[in-house]
Amino acid sequence: MKELKKIWRARKWMKSNEPFLYAWHAHVGYVHDLFDEFEEGTTVSDVANKRDMNELLLTRWADVGVAINHLKLDKDGKIHSKKHMVESISKNSDQSVGILLKEMMELHIPILLSYPDLLNSEDHASYQDEDYGGTVAATSSFIERFAFPKIHKCIKKTNAKSVIDFGAGYAGYLSRIGAKLEDMKLVGIEKNKSVCLEAEENIHFPLKSSISLYPDDMMTWQWDGDPFDVAMMNNLLYYFSPEDRFGLFEKAHEVTGEKGELIVISPIHESKHGIAFSAAFNSFMSAHDNLFPLPNRAEMVNLASETGFKLKEMKPVVKEGAWYFMRFQKA
Template sequence: MIGEYLRLFKARGYMKRNLPFLYSWHAYVGYELDLYEAFKKPKTVTEVAKEKELQEELLKRWVEVGGVIGYLKEKSKQRYQTVKKFMVPSSKQNPRSTGILLKEMMELHIPTLIKYPKMMTTDKKEVFNQKEHGMVVAQTSSLLEKLAIPRVMKVMKQTKPKTVIDVGCGSGGYLLQLSQKFPKMKMMGIELNEEVAKEAMKNCKNQDQIEIICADVHRWSPSQKIDFVMLNNILHYISPDDREDLFKKISEWIPNNGVLSVVTPIHHSKHGGQFSSVFNSFFTAFENLFPLPSENELALLAKAANLKLEKIQPVIKEGGWYQITFRK
């Protein structure tokens, strides 16, 4: 009898702990099909199903869940309307929508983590498809920019660089925002993914001070010394052995008193241990992605590259994300 009660207690515990997933699932579907926008004004399920050419029965179930969790509210004549707009992602047409984070989580992170039993028993890992997922990851990283840029900007103001390189610049978000604050700095972005590099060129086309180059950083070097180098959210794409080579290479780029700024989650960090451990589990599931660096590894990388680890400051405490300043 005690065993049955214990089994029931565990089952109820799993259900309660998984309740937040319901909100994420609803928000993901709403973002992917732009349904919150469709129900911006009161409409029936039939009306929206016809407008967006959707399966009406499934849409009805999604609407029912929305009513239960408080994202949708039933009005008169079986019409429904989006409520709590501050809680749901904005339209998919908005490039800054937080829905892109849900898309990455639901289409990439969760499916990968679910495969852990199979990977552990077959010793066969996943392969991260940069072409397929590169743009989504770049867009997700842009959400972090708003929080990371003030940290990076503070270091820039102290260093007063004339030249800046963003290694793995993504869609150019860091460069674009920094160029608006420092219009006299010469800036360059290096991006391996051709599609993402084209997006960066498009985003930065009105900023004459920014140059975007599609290249592999391991095979590329600047023609002159660079005062300030950024590595934002890319260390998990680089193996621990190659990280040391990259740090040494960047150290050769920068002059004395030059700066390397790194934004990354840190494994076993003081803050955000839960999220950083999950990030680490996700990255380790791929043959071509790599574990997060620990604070000790960062210190060893600095020593190997003749750099001083000057400061570590949190960007998102609960996520274990940090901005780290290295100086030559």
């Protein structure tokens, strides 16, 4: 009986790893544009020769793809990419989520797999913004699509005419605002200079309001113009220690007007939704010496009260990921 139980448990754990194959296969295909190569139907040998790849390993990748329905093997031996894989993974598709896989497979999972060593060490990993800043900024755009309607509603409801975005990334939120509303003063601060420059060159929306972007550190940046109606801090809090987050909120208080509002989009720990994700996200953050744990609701309320704000609204943006929209107003 014990032997049967052991075998059953082994099968259970083997089966639990099967979903990883889908992510692994899609990630390799995304990195090397393989779903594009096989889109019209071709052989592994042709692709290997064209791309100077290891034919045996490419064959194994293709075998897995056929087995998990990412690829289709024709009777003539040619392999076709499934339509849904080209649409969702190809870099050339406007529906692509491949960059999300890249962040997960190259940033998050390697850190989680290093936990056995980290548990017995005083050393921590170090997040390199120069290496992954662009990737993280790009993946943030997925949250942006869900969060923006709430931000837009807030701006219209308060009749705001000026917005500053701290940690603007590729200026996704600002460009969406600028495309929707006229006569807005829109300012973004982004510490990563290369991201800031790319943002200026790749705004995808026709703008009704122009955007000013500054490649600067938000904590030392100074503004001598009129106060803003709204400040935003999205996907930002985990780059700052719990103590330093007071400085963020104080900065927002400093640059906003008398009835100024602060909008924060962030995963929230110990929230009603996405408990497993926030726990895993915290595991990733805590393994670094320059990333920090997610805040919980009580911390956000305390941050607000200590810096002259009051939490007025808190709604889930992506429930599965524990991402929330929070609106604060000067008390």
